[in-house]
Amino acid sequence: MLNLKQWVLVVACLCLAISIEARRKLKRDQEESLKTIEDQYDEDLGEIEPCQCGVFMSQQVGIREGRRGRPRGPPQGEPVVTYDTDSPSLPCGTGGFKHCVSKCLDVILKYLPRAGSVICGAIERDVYREKAFLFIKNCGGDWSPTNFSAGKEFCCKDGEHQKC
Secondary structure, eight states, X not given: OHHHHHHHHHXXXXXXXXXXXXXXXXXXXHHHHHHHHXXXXXXXXXXXXXXXXXXXXXXXXXXXXXXXXXOOSSOXXXXXXXEEOSSSOEXXXXXXXXXXXXXXXXXXXXXXXXXXXXXXXXXXXXXXXXXXXXXXXXXXXXXXXXXXXXXXXXXXXTTEEEOO
C-alpha cells in the first residue's frame, strides 16, 4: 500500500512538472510572436519608400582639408553621386535603414575600382585629398550618415582624377 501511495505521488509530481514546463514554453512562444508583431509595427509597414544613396565629399560634411574624422552634422549641398533603388521596397524604420545601407554598399562596391573618375567627373570643383562619405535617405527626411567612407583620398583637377 505504501508503494502505491509513493507511485501516485511520483506520477503527480511528473504531471505537475510537465504542465509547468508546457506553460513556460507557451509563454515563451507567445512572447516571441508578440515581439515579432511589435517589430513589424515598429517598421511601420504602411510606409514603404525607395532607398536613396548619396556620396558627399569631406568639405560637405564638415571635415577640413587634411584632417581625419567622421561627418559632423548633416551634409551641405547636393550629393556628388546619387543612386535610387529600383522600387519602393524598403520599410521605414531601423530594418529599412539597414537594408538601404546594404543595397547602397552593394552598388558602391561595384563601382569602387573606377570611383576616382566617377567622382571627379561628377563634382563641379577641384578636390584635394578629400574622402567620399556614404549617406542614405529612406522614407524621405534628411540624409543620414552611415559611417562608411572610401578608404582613400581623392584629388580632382578640372573634372579629371589625379594621383594625390
